[in-house]
Amino acid sequence: MLNKVRPALGRVLTPVGRTIARTGVTPNAITIIGTAGVVAGALGFFPRGEFFWGVLLITAFVLFDMLDGAVARVTGKISKWGAFLDSTMDRVADAAIFSGVMIGLYRDGQEQLAGVALYCLVAGVVVSYAKARAEGLGYTCNVGIAERAERLIVILVATGLDGLGVPYVLAAALWVLAVLSTVTVGQRFAAVRAQALADTDPRPAAPTPPPDAGRRRDRPSGNGTGNASEKAAGRAGKGGRRKWNVRRLDSASEPRP
Ligand SMILES: CCCCCCCC/C=C\CCCCCCCC(=O)OC[C@H](COP(=O)(O)O[C@@H]1[C@H](O)[C@H](OP(=O)(O)O)[C@@H](O)[C@H](O)[C@H]1O)OC(=O)CCCCCCC/C=C\CCCCCCCC
Numbered sequence: 001m002l003n004k005v006r007p008a009l010g011r012v013l014t015p016v017g018r019t020i021a022r023t024g025v026t027p028n029a030i031t032i033i034g035t036a037g038v039v040a041g042a043l044g045f046f047p048r049g050e051f052f053w054g055v056l057l058i059t060a061f062v063l064f065d066m067l068d069g070a071v072a073r074v075t076g077k078i079s080k081w082g083a084f085l086d087s088t089m090d091r092v093a094d095a096a097i098f099s100g101v102m103i104g105l106y107r108d109g110q111e112q113l114a115g116v117a118l119y120c121l122v123a124g125v126v127v128s129y130a131k132a133r134a135e136g137l138g139y140t141c142n143v144g145i146a147e148r149a150e151r152l153i154v155i156l157v158a159t160g161l162d163g164l165g166v167p168y169v170l171a172a173a174l175w176v177l178a179v180l181s182t183v184t185v186g187q188r189f190a191a192v193r194a195q196a197l198a199d200t201d202p203r204p205a206a207p208t209p210p211p212d213a214g215r216r217r218d219r220p221s222g223n224g225t226g227n228a229s230e231k232a233a234g235r236a237g238k239g240g241r242r243k244w245n246v247r248r249l250d251s252a253s254e255p256r257p
């Protein structure tokens with residue numbers, strides 16, 4: 001949903017990214033520092049019940065982490081390694097935030113709500129995994145009512161307000177997130193299933209692309225960067241398929257398992 005504000009956000013982040021780039025900080029350093037700050041804030045403050053200060057620190061580092069892509073673009077340092085690092089570190093940061101809230105609630109005697117926080121953590125992981133797996137198969141999966149930005153804004157605002165003593169808001173937010181994340185999983189399943197059904201090739205896909213696929217075929221699309229889904233959408237037909245990326249079991253060049 002919030003993905004729609006990306007272009008507008010880019011207009012703000014690009015000049016900031018240009019300023020940061022002048023200091024010599026690399027995009028990968030921003031990704032790592034941003035994640036480390038989020039993890040420190042979440043695991044250092046939340047388990048002790050210090051929700052407000054934890055949220056403030058985490059928000060600062062999440063916003064800083066949003067600059068890695070902008071710095072990569074303005075410095076021409078976009079890389080596949082950076083894209084992998086960015087997405088994977090997002091999962092580490094998300095896990096730290098939700099597990100920190102969960103431990104904080106559990107220690108406060110709110111076991112049931114801690115369980116809901118655990119559910120939100122797992123559902124969020126499934127949301128992101130569904131997209132990563134879909135993109136690995138050459139499909140697009142940019143759908144969902146509760147993508148990462150929405151999930152973070154809801155949990156951070158609610159946890160911060162709870163830290164200020166506002167009652168019920170964290171409980172309400174966690175239950176809402178649990179529902180919305182589950183809906184998002186369903187939306188992503190539906191999106192991938194529609195593409196798989198539209199894919200008329202009846203042969204089953206092997207689990208991994210050929211080892212040299214990226215080297216041989218990825219280059220013509222440009223610098224080999226950006227989200228896989230963007231590439232899939234740009235390169236493939238209506239179904240968003242990249243033909244090379246789905247290895248067929250009866251492919252002449254591949255041995256049968
Ligand atoms: C008391 C009320 C205060 C209200 C304050 C509101 C302040 C709002 C401030 C800022 C708003 C920022 C809007 C951000 C919009 C972001 C849009 C966007 O495009 O985000 C995308 C980005 C993730 O994209 P990436 O491509 O980098 O990462 C992908 C993502 O990880 C995918 O995950 P998936 O969706 O699938 O689960 C992966 O699949 C993919 O691989 C990966 O590439 O978003 C972010 O990274 C995070 C943005 C979050 C912004 C949160 C900012 C903090 C906002 C609020 C905290 C306010 C706290 C105030 C507390 C006050 C308490 C009294």
Ligand SMILES: Nc1ccn([C@@H]2O[C@H](COP(=O)(O)O)[C@@H](O)[C@H]2O)c(=O)n1
Pocket residue numbers: 027028029031066067068069070072077078079080081082083085086225226227
């Ligand atoms: N260390 C990094 C981080 C990101 N990238 C590139 O930016 C893209 C993400 O940009 P956002 O605006 O969504 O943050 C990512 O897909 C990479 O292409 C990078 O190269 N190195």
Ligand SMILES: [Mg+2]
Pocket residue numbers: 065066067068069086
């Ligand atoms: Mg990032």
